Amino acid sequence: MNILETIDVSKSYSSHKVLDKVSIKVKEGEIFGLLGPNGAGKTTLIRMINQITAPDEGEILFLGERLKRNDIQKIGYLPEERGLYRKMKVSEQAIYLAELKGLSNKEAKKRLEYWFDKFEIGDWWNKRVEELSKGMAQKIQFITTILHEPKLLIFDEPFSGFDPLNANLLKNEILNLRDKGATIIFSTHNMESVEEICDSIALINKSKKILEGNVNEIKEKFKHNVFEIIIPNQENVNSLLSEDCNIINSVVDKERLIMTLSITEGNNADLLSNILKHTNILSYKEILPSMNNIFIETIKNNE
Amino acid sequence: MNKIKIIIKREYLTRVNKKSFLVMTFLGPILICLLMFTPIFLENIETERLNILVVDQTLNVSDNDSTYLFKNQFKSSDKIKFDYLDDIVAAQSILKEGAVDGVLEIVKTNDTPPIKGFMYYGESEISSTTQSEIKNQLSNILKNNILRFDYGMAEKEIEWINNPTVDFYTKNIFSGEESYNEIKILLGGVSGFLIYFFVFLFGAQVMKSVSEEKMNRIVEILVSSVKPVELLFGKIIAVALVSLTQIALWIVLIIGIVGVAQTTFPEVFSMQVEQSITIEQRVITVDQINSVENSPVSNIIKGLSAINYPLVIGMFVFYFIMGYLLYASLFGAIGSLLDVDTDGSQFTLPVTIPLILAIICLPILMENPTSNIAFWLSIIPFTAPVAMMVRIPFGVPIWEICLSCGLMIIFIILCIMLAAKIYRTGILMYGKKISYSEVWKWIKYRN
Numbered sequence: 001m002n003i004l005e006t007i008d009v010s011k012s013y014s015s016h017k018v019l020d021k022v023s024i025k026v027k028e029g030e031i032f033g034l035l036g037p038n039g040a041g042k043t044t045l046i047r048m049i050n051q052i053t054a055p056d057e058g059e060i061l062f063l064g065e066r067l068k069r070n071d072i073q074k075i076g077y078l079p080e081e082r083g084l085y086r087k088m089k090v091s092e093q094a095i096y097l098a099e100l101k102g103l104s105n106k107e108a109k110k111r112l113e114y115w116f117d118k119f120e121i122g123d124w125w126n127k128r129v130e131e132l133s134k135g136m137a138q139k140i141q142f143i144t145t146i147l148h149e150p151k152l153l154i155f156d157e158p159f160s161g162f163d164p165l166n167a168n169l170l171k172n173e174i175l176n177l178r179d180k181g182a183t184i185i186f187s188t189h190n191m192e193s194v195e196e197i198c199d200s201i202a203l204i205n206k207s208k209k210i211l212e213g214n215v216n217e218i219k220e221k222f223k224h225n226v227f228e229i230i231i232p233n234q235e236n237v238n239s240l241l242s243e244d245c246n247i248i249n250s251v252v253d254k255e256r257l258i259m260t261l262s263i264t265e266g267n268n269a270d271l272l273s274n275i276l277k278h279t280n281i282l283s284y285k286e287i288l289p290s291m292n293n294i295f296i297e298t299i300k301n302n303e
Numbered sequence: 304m305n306k307i308k309i310i311i312k313r314e315y316l317t318r319v320n321k322k323s324f325l326v327m328t329f330l331g332p333i334l335i336c337l338l339m340f341t342p343i344f345l346e347n348i349e350t351e352r353l354n355i356l357v358v359d360q361t362l363n364v365s366d367n368d369s370t371y372l373f374k375n376q377f378k379s380s381d382k383i384k385f386d387y388l389d390d391i392v393a394a395q396s397i398l399k400e401g402a403v404d405g406v407l408e409i410v411k412t413n414d415t416p417p418i419k420g421f422m423y424y425g426e427s428e429i430s431s432t433t434q435s436e437i438k439n440q441l442s443n444i445l446k447n448n449i450l451r452f453d454y455g456m457a458e459k460e461i462e463w464i465n466n467p468t469v470d471f472y473t474k475n476i477f478s479g480e481e482s483y484n485e486i487k488i489l490l491g492g493v494s495g496f497l498i499y500f501f502v503f504l505f506g507a508q509v510m511k512s513v514s515e516e517k518m519n520r521i522v523e524i525l526v527s528s529v530k531p532v533e534l535l536f537g538k539i540i541a542v543a544l545v546s547l548t549q550i551a552l553w554i555v556l557i558i559g560i561v562g563v564a565q566t567t568f569p570e571v572f573s574m575q576v577e578q579s580i581t582i583e584q585r586v587i588t589v590d591q592i593n594s595v596e597n598s599p600v601s602n603i604i605k606g607l608s609a610i611n612y613p614l615v616i617g618m619f620v621f622y623f624i625m626g627y628l629l630y631a632s633l634f635g636a637i638g639s640l641l642d643v644d645t646d647g648s649q650f651t652l653p654v655t656i657p658l659i660l661a662i663i664c665l666p667i668l669m670e671n672p673t674s675n676i677a678f679w680l681s682i683i684p685f686t687a688p689v690a691m692m693v694r695i696p697f698g699v700p701i702w703e704i705c706l707s708c709g710l711m712i713i714f715i716i717l718c719i720m721l722a723a724k725i726y727r728t729g730i731l732m733y734g735k736k737i738s739y740s741e742v743w744k745w746i747k748y749r750n
Contacts, residue, residue: 014744050527052731077527081733083520088317099309100528144524 002064003028003152003183004049009058011044018044020207021058026152026185026200031178033194033215034187035291036204042187043080045204046154049185050077062152073102076150080157080187082141086130091116093129094144101148108147115143135166142170146177153177154185159193171197191291203295211298219288222297226262230283231275233257240275256282306529310537311544314512318545328549332556340564353383353433354403358391360410361418372418373409376444383433398425405429407437418445491693492669494619498626498688499662503655505546506630509539510651513638513726522730531727539631543624618695618704625711626688629718630658636722639729640737657685668693682707684714721746 004026011019019041026032034042047053048060051072060067062074085093091112098108116122119139129137138161146153153174159167175197178184186194195201195215203211211218226248231240233255241247244267249260263271275281289297318324359374377385386403388394394406406423420441422429429437443465450456450464513535516522525534637650661680668677672694680690681699687707691699728745729737 013748047731052523052526052531072528075527077524079520079523079527081520081523083524085516085519085521096309096313097524097528100306100525141524 001028002026003062004185005061005064006045006048007059007061009045009048009055009060011041011048011053011056017207019048019055022204022207022209023058024202024209024212026183028151028183029178029181030199031174031184031186031194031197033191033198033201033291034185034204035191035194035201035295036189038189040189040204041207042189042204043156046077046079046156046185046187049152049154050075073148074151076101076145076148076153078141078145078153078155078158080160084129084137084140084144087128089125090127090129090132090140091125094140094147097144098147101150103148111147111149112143115147119143134161135163138162138166139169142173146173150182152183152185154187156187157190158186158188159190160188191295195291201291203298205295205299210302211294215291218294222289222294223286224262224289225265226260226287227268228258228260228283228285228287229275229281230256230258231279231281234279240278241271245271260287307533307537307540310529310534311541314538314541315544318508318541319548324545324549328552329556331549332553332560335553335557336560336564339561352381353405353429355383355385355437356394356397356403356406357385357387358389358394358406358408359387360391360408372411372448373441373444376447377437377440383436395423398423401425409441487696488669488672490615491672491696492665494615494695495665495668495689495692496662498619498623498692499658499665501546501550501623502626502630502688503658505542505627506634508545509542509631510634510638510641512538512542513635513730514641514647517639517641517730517733518643520733526727526730531730532723535632535635535723535726539628539635542631543627546623546627615695619692621708622688622691622711625708625715628715629684629688629711630654632715632719632722636725636729639726640732640742642733642735645736658689661686661689665689665693672697678703682710684711687711724748 002025004024006022006024008021008023009019010017010021022041022045024032024034024045034045036042044053048055049067051067051069062068062071088096091109094112095105095108098111099105103111116125121136121139124132124136124140129140132140145155155174158170158174162170174184186198188194198215200214201212201218202209233252234257237247237250237257237259241261244264246262247259248262251258261271272281272284355377357373357377359371361372374387379385388397391406391408394403394408397403398406404425404427408421408423410419410421411417412419418441420437422434422437447461447465450461451458456464516525516534522534529537633654634651637647637654640650641647664676664680664686667674668680668690671677677690677694680686681694681703684707687710691704691707724746725742728748729742
C-alpha cells in the first residue's frame with residue numbers, strides 16, 4: 001500500500017518551473033530518500049505534501065485518497081529551516097505545537113512527559129529555549145515533530161546542524177519509529193548520510209525526477225562487477241590474476257595489498273581458485289556504486 | 304477554526320504575561336491622570352484669596368443723580384475679594400502696609416477708550432489670570448453701564464442680554480460656547496492622536512511578532528499545522544484583544560484613580576457641583592453664568608459633559624478596530640519580508656507614511672474640522688481613523704460616516720487579501736534579498 005503518491009505534480013513560480021511532472025510512490029512502513037542537489041525542488045515537493053503550497057498541476061494521494069486538510073495531523077514535518085520560540089518555555093511550546101496538530105492539551109502533556117523521561121531531559125521542562133544549547137533545542141524539535149505520532153514523518157535535511165551524537169540518536173529513534181509502523185521520508189542533498197538506511201529513493205534534479213526505486217535494485221542495476229580483494233603483499237601480482245580481470249586500483253598497506261578489480265561476470269570462481277593456489281585471501285567483496293555515483297551517472301545518461 | 308483559537312490563546316497569553324504589558328497597564332493611567340489632574344490641582348493651589356481694593360474715580364454726575372460706574376459692581380469670587388475705597392492715597396498706604404494685595408484705580412480720561420484702570424501692586428505682582436479677570440469684569444461693568452445709561456435699559460433687560468435665556472444645548476452659539484469648542488477640539492485631537500498611537504503601537508507589534516517567527520524559523524513548523532492565513536489572523540486578532548484589554552484596563556484604572564482622588568480631595572471636585580447648570584433650567588442667573596465663566600475647571604467639566612459620549616466612544620472603538628485591521632494586516636505582510644539581516648525601513652516606510660501624514664494634518668484638522676481637507680482625509684481609508692475622530696465631536700453628517708466606514712471596510716478586505724498573499728510567500732523566503740518587484744510577483748502567484 002502506498003502511503004503517499006504524487007502524480008505528475010508541477011509547480012511554477014513566475015516563469016521558473018520548480019517541479020516538472022514529478023511522480024513518486026512511498027510505500028507504507030519504508031524509509032524513503034528524496035535525493036537531489038540543492039535547488040532541485042525537493043523542499044517545494046515536501047511543502048506540497050504538507051499543504052503549505054499547492055501544486056499547479058497534478059495530484060497528491062495520501063493513503064490512496066486525495067490529500068485532505070485533515071491529513072496534516074497524520075504527518076510530522078521537520079523542516080530544513082527549523083527553530084523554536086526563544087522566550088517560550090520548552091514544555092509549553094511543545095504542547096502548543098502538538099495542539100496545533102490536533103492533540104488535546106492533556107494528551108500532549110502526557111506524551112511529552114514520556115519523551116522527556118526517555119531522553120532524560122525532565123529538568124528542561126520549565127526552561128526557555130534561549131537557555132538551551134543548540135543540540136538540546138534539536139532534541140526538542142525532534143520531539144515536537146513526532147509527538148502527535150504521525151503515520152508519515154518528513155525530515156528535510158535532517159542531519160544538517162546536528163552534532164554526530166545527536167544525529168546518531170535521531171537515526172536510532174527514527175528506525176524505532178519505522179519499526180512501530182511509521183513511514184519516513186528523508187530529503188537531503190547529502191546522499192551518503194542516508195543511503196544505508198533508505199529502502200527506496202527518488203532522485204530529483206533540476207525540477208525533474210530522474211530515478212526512483214528500491215535501493216538494492218538500483219544498486220544492482222548500476223553495478224559494474226567491481227570487487228575489492230585483499231591479499232598478503234607480494235611482488236608477482238599479475239601471475240595470480242586471470243586475463244579477463246583488470247586492476248582499477250591497487251594500494252599497498254603495510255603487509256597487505258588492496259586491489260580493486262573489475263571482472264567479467266561469472267568469472268569470480270576461476271579468479272579466486274587461481275589466487276588461492278598461491279596465497280591467502282584476506283577479504284573479498286563486491287563494490288556497489290554509491291548513490292552519488294549513480295546520481296552522476298544517471299545525469300550523464302539523461303543528457 | 305479551532306486552531307485559530309489555539310493561536311489566539313497563545314499569542315494573547317504570552318503578550319499579557321509580559322512585564323512590559325503590566326508596566327504599560329499601570330503606567331499609562333497614572334500618566335494620563337497626572338496630565339488630567341495637574342491643571343486642577345494647580346488651580347486649587349492658587350486658592351489664596353486676593354484682596355483688591357477698588358478706588359473708583361469715575362463719579363458720574365448727571366441731572367439729578369450721581370453714580371459711580373464701577374463702585375460695588377465687581378463680583379467677588381473664591382479667588383478675588385473686592386473692597387471699595389474712595390481715597391487713592393489712603394488705599395495706596397493700606398497696600399504698602401500689606402493689608403491688601405492690590406489697588407485698582409479706575410479713572411475717566413478724554414482718550415479712547417475713556418476708562419482706564421491702573422493696577423498697583425505690593426510685594427508680588429498680580430498674576431496674569433487675575434489681571435485678565437479684572438480686565439474682563441471692568442469691560443463687562445462698563446458694557447452694562449452703557450446699556451443702562453446710554454440705552455436706558457433696565458437691570459432685567461441687561462441681565463437678559465448678557466445671558467439669553469435660550470436652550471443651553473441647541474442655541475449655544477450665543478452663550479459661552481467658545482470654551483466648549485476648545486474642549487471639542489481638544490477631545491477630537493486627543494482621540495485622533497490616541498488612534499494614531501494605538502494603531503502604530505499595536506500594528507508594529509504584529510510586524511515584530513511576524514518577523515520574529517520568521518527569524519526564529521519556527522514559522523515553517525507552524526504552517527505545516529495551520530494555514531498561513533490562520534496564523535496571521537490569529538496573531539492580528541490576539542494583538543487586537545490585547546490592545547482592547549489594555550484600553551479597558553486603562554479606563555477602569557483611570558475611573559478608579561479619579562474615584563480615589565474624588566474621595567480624598569472632595570473640595571477639588573465639589574465646586575463643580577454647585578455651579579452646574581441643568582438643561583431644565585430655563586433662566587440662568589447672572590451669578591451662575593459668571594461663576595461658570597470664572598472657573599475654568601468647571602468649564603472643562605461642563606464642556607466635557609456636553610459631549611455625546613456613546614457616539615464618540617463607539618466611533619473611537621470602531622475606527623480603532625478598522626484602522627488597526629488595515630494597518631496591522633499591512634504591517635504583518637511587511638513583517639514577513641524581514642529577515643535577520645535585512646533593513647526593514649524600505650518596506651515599513653510606505654505603510655507608515657499615510658499614518659504619519661494623518662498626524663501631521665492633525666493641527667489643520669483641529670483648526671478647521673469642517674474644511675474640505677478634513678472631509679477628504681476622513682474619507683480616505685488610510686487617514687480616516689485619525690481624521691474622523693477629530694471631526695466626530697463637532698458632528699459629522701451620517702452619510703459621510705457611512706461613506707468613510709464603507710470605504711474602510713472595502714479597503715480592509717483588499718489589504719487583508721494582499722497581505723495574506725505576501726505573507727504566505729514571504730515567511731518562507733529565507734536568506735534572500737527581497738525587492739519590490741519580487742513582492743509584486745508573489746501577489747500574482749496563485750498560492
